Amino acid sequence: xxxxxxxxxxxxxxxxxxxxxxxxxxxxxxxxxxxxxxxxxxxxxxxxxxxxxxxxxxxxxxxxxxxxxxxxxxxxxxxxxxxxxxxxxxxxxxxxxxxxxxxxxxxxxxxxxxxxxxxxxxxxxxxxxxxxxxxxxxxxxxxxxxxxxxxxxxxxxxxxxxxxxxxxxxxxxxxxxxxxxxxxxxxxxxxxxxxxxxxxxxxxxxxxxxxxxxxxxxxxxxxxxxxxxxxxxxxxxxxxxxxxxxxxxxxxxxxxxxxxxxxxxxxxxxxxxxxxxxxxxxxxxxxxxxxxxxxxxxxxxxxxxxxxxxxxxxxxxxxxxxxxxxxxxxxxxxxxxxxxxxxxxxxxxxxxxxxxxxxxxxxxxxxxxxxxxxxxxxxxxxxxxxxxxxxxxxxxxxxxxxxxxxxxxxxxxxxxxxxxxxxxxxxxxxxxxxxxxxxxxxxxxxxxxxxxxxxxxxxxxxxxxxxxxxxxxxxxxxxxxxxxxxxx
Numbered sequence: 001x002x003x004x005x006x007x008x009x010x011x012x013x014x015x016x017x018x019x020x021x022x023x024x025x026x027x028x029x030x031x032x033x034x035x036x037x038x039x040x041x042x043x044x045x046x047x048x049x050x051x052x053x054x055x056x057x058x059x060x061x062x063x064x065x066x067x068x069x070x071x072x073x074x075x076x077x078x079x080x081x082x083x084x085x086x087x088x089x090x091x092x093x094x095x096x097x098x099x100x101x102x103x104x105x106x107x108x109x110x111x112x113x114x115x116x117x118x119x120x121x122x123x124x125x126x127x128x129x130x131x132x133x134x135x136x137x138x139x140x141x142x143x144x145x146x147x148x149x150x151x152x153x154x155x156x157x158x159x160x161x162x163x164x165x166x167x168x169x170x171x172x173x174x175x176x177x178x179x180x181x182x183x184x185x186x187x188x189x190x191x192x193x194x195x196x197x198x199x200x201x202x203x204x205x206x207x208x209x210x211x212x213x214x215x216x217x218x219x220x221x222x223x224x225x226x227x228x229x230x231x232x233x234x235x236x237x238x239x240x241x242x243x244x245x246x247x248x249x250x251x252x253x254x255x256x257x258x259x260x261x262x263x264x265x266x267x268x269x270x271x272x273x274x275x276x277x278x279x280x281x282x283x284x285x286x287x288x289x290x291x292x293x294x295x296x297x298x299x300x301x302x303x304x305x306x307x308x309x310x311x312x313x314x315x316x317x318x319x320x321x322x323x324x325x326x327x328x329x330x331x332x333x334x335x336x337x338x339x340x341x342x343x344x345x346x347x348x349x350x351x352x353x354x355x356x357x358x359x360x361x362x363x364x365x366x367x368x369x370x371x372x373x374x375x376x377x378x379x380x381x382x383x384x385x386x387x388x389x390x391x392x393x394x395x396x397x398x399x400x401x402x403x404x405x406x407x408x409x410x411x412x413x414x415x416x417x418x419x420x421x422x423x424x425x426x427x428x429x430x431x432x433x434x435x436x437x438x439x440x441x442x443x444x445x446x447x448x449x450x451x452x453x454x455x456x457x458x459x460x461x462x463x464x465x466x467x468x469x470x471x472x473x474x475x476x477x478x479x480x481x482x483x484x485x486x487x488x
Contacts, residue, residue, distance in 0.1 A: 009187060010128055014138055016183035017128075018145045020084060020121040023177050024114045025149025026156070027056060027091070029285050030169050031107075033154055033293075033300045034161040041166055042100045054219040055104045059111025060118075061404035062211040066204045068119030068397020069256055073199055076120045076127075076393055077188050081181060083116025088177040095170030106170075115397075122396035124188065126384055135381070136322030143321060143377035147314030147369065150285050155311070158304025203248050203256035210241035211405060218412035226416070257398070261391055269461040270383030271402040273334070276454040277375055278403035279410025280345065280447040284368065286411055287418070288348075291440050292361065295353055295433050306357055306365075313369025321377040331462040334378045335455045341371030342451035349444040353433040410450070414443040 031038065031052055039049045071079040090109035097103035125142065129135040160168040217234030224231055249255040262268045292298045292306055317337075325333040344367035351360045383399035384392065418439035425435035 012183075013128055013187045014125060014141060016180060016187050017121045017125045018141050019176075019180040019183065020080065020117050021142060022145040022149045022152075023084075023087065023173060023180060024060075024118050025146050026153045026176075027087075027110055027114065027173055028060075028282075029150050029153030030157040030173065031153075032285065032289050033157040033303055034166040034169055037161055037166040038103070042097060042103050044100045044103075050219070050223060051104050052107055054215075055107040056111040056114070057404065057408060058212065058215045058219065059108045060114045061111075061215050061401060061408060062208050063112060063115035064119060064397045064401040064404060065211075065256060065394070066208055066397075067115040067117075068123070068393040068395070068400075069199065069204065070116065071120035071123055071393030071397075072390055076124050077184070077190065079116050079393075080120035080124065080188075081184055083113045083120065084177055084181040084184065085113075087113030087117060088174050088181065091170045091174035091177060095167040095174065118400045119393050119397035122380075122384065122400070123392040126392055126396070127389070135385075136325065139377045139381050140318045140320075140322050142380065143318030143373045144315040146376060147318060147373045148311045150281075152307070152311055154285065154289055154307045155304035158300035158302070162299065162301045198254040200249075200252055200254050200256040203245060203252060206241050206245045206248060207256065210238045210245060211401070213238035213241065215405065215408045218408050221412055221416065257394065258391065261387055261395065261398070265461075266382050266386060267384075267395065267398070269458075270379050270381075271399055273338075273454055273458055273461070274376075274379045274383060274399055275402040275406030275409075276450055276457070277338070277341075277372070277379060278406035279413075280341075280450055281372060281376075281403070282407030283411045283414045283443065283447060284345075286415070287440050287443055288361070288365075291351060291437070292357065295351075295437050295440075296355065296357060296361075298357065306361065309362055310365040310369040313366040314373040317370040317373035318377050321374040324374065325378060330378060330382070331458065334375060334382075334458050337371045337374035337378065338451050338455035338458060339371075341368055341375060342448045342455065344368035344371060345444050345448035345451060349441045349448065351437055351441060351444075353431070353437045355437075410447075414446060417446060418443040 035049055035052065038044065038052060044052070067079065067083070087110055090106045090113055094103055094106035094110065097106055122142070125138055126135065129138040156172065157169050160166075160172060213234040217231045217238065220234070221228070221231045226232075249257055249259075289303050289307075292303045293300075298306065321333065321337075324336075328336070344364045347367065348361070348364035355361075380399060383402075384395045387395045420439075421442040422435045422439035425438045426432070430438070
């Protein structure tokens with residue numbers, strides 16, 4: 001049995017896979033609003049509170065490549081279900097945690113499960129729609145749920161924390177994950193066999209430890225400072241191991257990241273631009289709720305509700321992205337989306353200490369939502385399109401890795417910048433709220449500059465990589481590729 005023989009179920013299968021992606025993105029942001037209540041509930045220190053967020057991101061970002069390759073070699077359905085099972089158990093454990101150690105360990109376990117879920121689900125979705133307009137629509141759905149998960153996490157976190165307390169943010173994720181697991185088990189047929197091949201253990205360990213050191217060093221630097229010996233040692237170790245990984249991969253026939261993945265140049269272009277997009281994406285959902293709560297004085301529920309326009313714009317942009325791409329071209333769509341997001345960030349940089357949600361947040365949020373989702377859809381298509389079927393899971397893991405690691409780098413740099421600006425303003429006896437707002441303004445201004453640079457880079461990469469036609473609008477000759485082999 002294969003998905004090609006049951007086309008009426010393709011929509012339901014895509015919904016189940018999109019649900020898996022939604023849970024991963026939801027868990028990224030759902031704790032942000034509830035951090036003060038979580039801190040009191042389990043007795044966290046300042047550093048421990050940060051690690052409620054960092055433990056998830058660290059495990060997720062470091063293991064995505066390994067999760068993607070495991071999906072290719074062991075079977076994508078099998079790895080997806082295992083990841084969902086672990087994610088559900090870890091979420092339930094986090095909600096029941098009575099100590100900080102248990103909570104942080106459970107968040108790390110959530111990250112491990114997410115690293116298996118994200119690339120396996122994306123590979124299955126791309127196998128369901130190998131090429132043509134169908135793939136464009138599927139990527140539109142993917143972009144919509146990814147953005148909605150980030151914004152919806154803030155809303156749901158605020159609602160649940162205010163209504164029933166912080167443990168319910170984790171219980172709700174566990175319940176939702178079980179529903180997704182049941183849907184995947186019922187709708188996606190068992191594959192007759194996996195792709196086969198050897199697992200590059202040496203390369204996997206090297207890059208995983210390298211990414212772990214990088215993400216840990218960047219996230220720790222926000223609290224310990226960039227000159228801390230532990231931070232410097234972690235960043236140096238990451239650099240050395242990354243160089244060793246490149247050497248190892250060139251000499252292995254079973255490389256974790258085989259050179260064939262970058263043969264056309266489009267995969268490299270998509271991942272580079274996705275890293276830049278991720279560097280401001282994750283930071284946005286960190287700074288915006290803080291401004292709403294700390295400066296505007298909004299409560300958890302109001303802060304979450306304030307994310308709804310952004311989420312709605314995100315879903316609209318994702319659904320329109322394939323249509324816009326067919327009309328004006330893929331590269332033009334990416335460039336326009338990046339510049340739209342940059343304009344929204346620049347608008348957001350006009351926030352003030354005596355501002356209002358309607359006057360300073362609502363308009364920029366809608367503009368940013370439209371741009372972010374459109375760019376995400378097109379860059380995902382660029383990064384996973386045209387790769388050999390046996391590498392679909394790896395391509396999905398790679399694009400998620402670059403977004404996650406780019407996000408860690410961007411958040412660390414922007415948080416350091418915002419903190420520095422705020423401290424300098426406080427030294428000059430600027431009122432506290434104005435000093436904090438000045439830091440946020442600086443972060444949003446630099447985010448706009450990064451996105452503008454990404455748009456210029458996209459223009460350059462378009463010419464060098466021959467990226468005038470992407471997988472979302474690929475030639476019809478590829479539509480005849482068998483679906484079953486890619487999905488299984």
